[in-house]
Every structure is written in structure tokens, then in C-alpha cells.
Amino acid sequence: MSDRTIEDRLREEYFDLLPDIRRVAWQLETEIRYATLPIQRTLAHAEQLIVKSRVKECESALKTLSRVSEGRTFDPERPGDYSLLSLPDLAGVQVLVFPRNRLTEVDSALHERFPSWTAKPLKNNEGVVLAPRYFGYCEAVGTRVRGEYQVVPMLLGLFWEVEHSAIYKPDPRLSGRANTREMNRLRKDVEAALSRFEDGFESIVRDSNL
């Protein structure tokens, strides 16, 4: 029988962890829904707050772990160096908020709920913070698997969903070609335009005393 590869060992680890990952995702989503309920009740017409959870898929987790090193190759002589528990986002929740001025309110409510979680905001290539993001443990369901939550302006979040699969996880035939300086510039333009749209909408609401 041939030796098991590091990938096989990590797949076994994934399915061993999967019940915990699911529990963290459910717990985190439920706690976030509960913590944002008072805000949800006060949303005005056209304002939105959507909470979504996701469990990272097995192959995606392996790919993320291998992506740490150039050549995307695990060192077969150092199997102990690799564990999926080093990934902070096996269970994740995304809170989409519109308009953006609701974001601070949601962020504060969640920070109060998860005061010990580590902040690692999502930034663009220039280091500008686009959305708050935190990692930590849901101690009610264990301290093996970490969870992640992020509070994202809705327009940006929906754009990223499309952009992520087109550019970050592209069709293999586009791999290495999609993530170019020109595409990065275009993405930055879209992000700036979406921010301006939110500024404009917020200004109309403010001026109308709604």
C-alpha cells in the first residue's frame, strides 16, 4: 500500500473537523442575527441587513493552506507542519449592510458581542480599510475551530462575490492572466464608484430628513 500524501491526511482532518466547523458557523450566524436584531427592527425603507454563513469546502481549505507557499506544494518531509486548524476562516459569516452609514452601528453591536476577537480588516492594495473583519472562537461550541465574521457594505460585498469567482478563482484558462494590474485598476474604479453611490444616497437621505 502506498504512503498517504499530506493532502490525504488533510482531507481526513477536514472531515474530522467538519461537525465542529458546522457548529461554529451555525452558532456564529445565530449570535450575529440575535445581536443585530435591534438594528434590523429599525431599518428604514431601502435599508438592508443580510446575514449569511458559509462552511469552507474541503478542497478550498487545502488550496488555501497550500497557497501559503510558492509552487502550492506541501513538503512531504515535514507533514507535521500542516494543519487546517491554522486557517482562521473554516466557518465564516458575512453581514451585508446598506447603506454604509449603518455599518458602524452593526460593527459596534458585534464588537460588544465578541469583545475578545482579533480584528483583521479587509483592505485594498493601497491599505485602505474596506470592511471590518474579526477572527475568534465561539466558546459555547468549543475552541478547536476558529470563526470569522466580516461586516461589508452591501454593494461592495455583492460586487466581490462576482469578482471573486471571476478573478480570484478564475476559469483555469484565465489563471495567471485575470489578476493583472489593469484588472486591479478596474476593480479599484468599481469600488470607488460604489462608494460614491453610497455617499450620494446617504446625502439624499440626510437632506430629506428621513
Add this chain to the structure above:
Amino acid sequence: MKPDILSQADFRYNFDRDLYVNRTMKKAFSLEFVDDHPEDELRKLIQESTDENGWRFYFNHPPSDGVRRELERVLG
């Protein structure tokens, strides 16, 4: 564009490893290396002769012996 320079020199993109590979030359460029180095330097490195019998890996951080052996096994 850098991918075109590599493609014209018969480098093929390996989707699993994010490497540009030329099996005849036995050279492989990592995606990170290609991103971080100018076109002129890539052209020079594509042309440079290698005395070694084995593979030449152009990485920002040289691969460990274990990774090198694994890549050589996978790339053939």
C-alpha cells in the same frame, strides 16, 4: 504582458501549482516570482543557460529540498 512572454517561450501554466513550466528547458517560474520581477529580467532568465541536469525553480523564496523533490516528481 508577462504571460505572453512566457507563453512565447513555450512555458505552460500549471493550474494546480500556479507555475509557468517548460519541461524541455526544465525551468519553472512561480506566479509570485513572475509578479515581482520585470519583463526584461524574465526574458533574461528564460534565455539563461543552466548547467544543471535537474530542474531550475525561479521562486522568490527557494523551495526546500522536500518541495523541490516533490515538484520534480510531479513535473516529470
